Amino acid sequence: MSKIEKIILDPVKEIQRKTPEKLRVAAYCRVSTDTQDQRTSFDGQVRTYTQLIQSNPEWTLAGIYADEGITGTSAEKRPEFLQMIEECEAGLIDLVITKSISRFARNTLECLTYVRKLRNMGVNIIFESNRIDTRTAFSEMLLTVLAAFAQEESRSISENTMWGIRKRFEEGVTRWCRLYGYEKNSKGEYQIVPDQAAVVQKVFWLYEHGSSIGEIRKYMEARHIKSPNGTDTWCQSAVQTMLMNERYIGDILLQKFFVEDHLTHKAIRNDHTEIPSYYIENHHTPIISRSQFERVQKIRSMRRMQHSRADEVMGACIQYPLGDKLRCPCCGSTLYQRSIPVQSVRGSGWSCERGDDACHSFIMRSNLVEQALLEAYKKLDVNKVCEKLNSPKFGAAAKKTMEIKKENPILKKVDFWWVDDLIDHIAFGAHSKTPREYQRLAALGEDATDDRTVRVYWRCGLITTVHSGVVKDRDHPAYVAECYNNYLKRQEAKKEAETA
Ligand SMILES: [Zn+2]
Known part of the structure; x- marks a missing residue:
């Protein structure tokens, strides 16, 4: 049973956001030839967008750009798309509305490249059916998520499964990711390795009962228990990462890292200030109970506070347990x-x-x-x-x-x-x-x-x-x-x- 939290925001609200001047809004439409009633769909899109833009008092129509395209056509073969980009560059468009990522670009990499390019010019994009509005912090998250899937994505994503980024998540999650205490079973799911799970439990228990990370390390080494990396010695970070790994309670946090620039592939730790993460509960069998995990996190944060007693807060009150007692x-x-x-x-x-x-x-x-x-x-x-x-x-x-x-x-x-x-x-x-x-x-x-x-x-x-x-x-x-x-x-x- 997987549960995905954090639903993507509703673009309608964003559209209603008040701006001092009228936004110059353009729409981009595209129809794939494999759609049966291609023509209808194409005209329909043009009509819908014209109406949508004209009916918003804060918007003014900056043009409808439409390519009749073949699935998988790159930007170079879409004249209207390129013209729209040029007009964005010329400062004639503030906002672009399009049906979906798959209509806007051939693949996620191309999509991201153009989204970034346009954003750098101050032009935002609303992907209607994907519910992405690049004016919000959320969009960055979704686009980053897309970046994560860009590599495996050689075929164009079908319209129906795109709202279905969620679905892909569920699929993506079950992809095996090595984790001490578990092994992959024939279905590619997390399966507990009893000996290793016992070590994990011991680490949590020791920490919860007052042992420091250094002491836990020594404890393990003294008993000749191999580290998660298979070495005889344990390093601080092995214990530390174990203590904070939500996978041990059966949950999964996606987007621990995000790719800031897809082209450089530089991964940055997600501090959740701007880009939220997907958190999936009860994804697999836990090794550690939720309440114990929470206690451990609390003790960790308290110890950190103690360590940062710090000269910079010299003389000031420090938040501390027992604080009001x-x-x-x-x-x-x-x-x-x-x-x-x-x-x-x-x-x-x-x-x-x-x-x-x-x-x-x-x-x-x-x-x-x-x-x-x-x-x-x-x-x-x-x-x-x-x-x-x-x-x-x-x-x-x-x-x-x-x-x-x-x-x-x-x-x-x-x-x-x-x-x-x-x-x-x-x-x-x-x-x-x-x-x-x-x-x-x-x-x-x-x-x-x-x-x-x-x-x-x-x-x-x-x-x-x-x-x-x-x-x-x-x-x-x-x-x-x-x-x-x-x-x-x-x-x-x-x-x-x-x-x-
Ligand atoms: Zn007193």
Whole structure:
């Protein structure tokens, strides 16, 4: 079962688009000799286009060009076509309407060549039955798609099957494309190779449970599992591409790359900003479940965010998981994550933007938050969560917490996707004294009490208190804040010096 999404836009809407001046519109018709009632069809086209153009108040007729042609005739043998192109070059035509790609050109390559040529002159084309309007970004996609098929296309595409670019897609898709985990069966379909599929599943599982790409690589190599390329060593990209390949959930994304210029055949990765892709769901048997795949994508994007903590967003708030869950010990407001571009405490931390000086001397380093979280998760008592299952208030959340915890009693790394979902909020102890002060006061026998804890409020209603991990002066929130504030002052001074 294949399903194709993204239907091509309706050209009628485009036609109705308002333009300040009247568009000079020309039509191009062509009839193949293999059509029985050729003459009728030919006259019919001329009449239809004349009426169509004249009935649009925003258009003015710039001419009807018609070639009576033989199927497969190139542009050189179509005098009217060439004349139309000349008049486009002369700036006499703004828009060309034609029935279909197969009538406009002999093949896709020729079609693309002319479409590009005309577009460069500012002339657009509407292919009625193909529903392509070269004024839209969509058209580029379709034309690119056509380019993809240009090579195999030696015969002229019949009118009926053209609207049927879709159909060709379905046909095109089943073309075998090598993919680790699958092999081609006698019908040319994807068939799972159990050993390889197990490796794919393991890679996803490891990543989902906190292993980095490098660790997965080492894991595979240590077990002498051959890479998808058949080599003994695994490269980063082999793991990476596996983790992002939608084919493992049984879907297919066409147009991952598109050909920018058909003549140079230069392939460019499709970033989907202008050219959408065709996405076909449930095309073949999946190896990875959809939900697991989604989790993996989420973790990937989160890790990328962490890596790009970046100097360019220095000081600014960074989007981060747990983003709305951490609370300031001084005023209770939400903490925001910021990068700390200071050598001694480089990394990122969480700080409060509201409140007074006390707030501003609290920046909790992210790595400590993560450590504390893992500890809290480890400490979470499954039996207690189970007790909560009886409470209607926490039912679903507690159940989920328990399921995950039962399966994974310890997380090696913060698995944001899960942890984020399980936590209501996190509060910090005062952290009012640095470890050194703390020691000094304790040595003097004075009151050295300080709360250096992190309290995790689970959504299931339980609360876990763990040590925040602040044992060194350089990890202390006050010290980190001081470094950061000094840094800001230096930046300020530098700015003033520059403007002075
Ligand atoms: Zn605060």
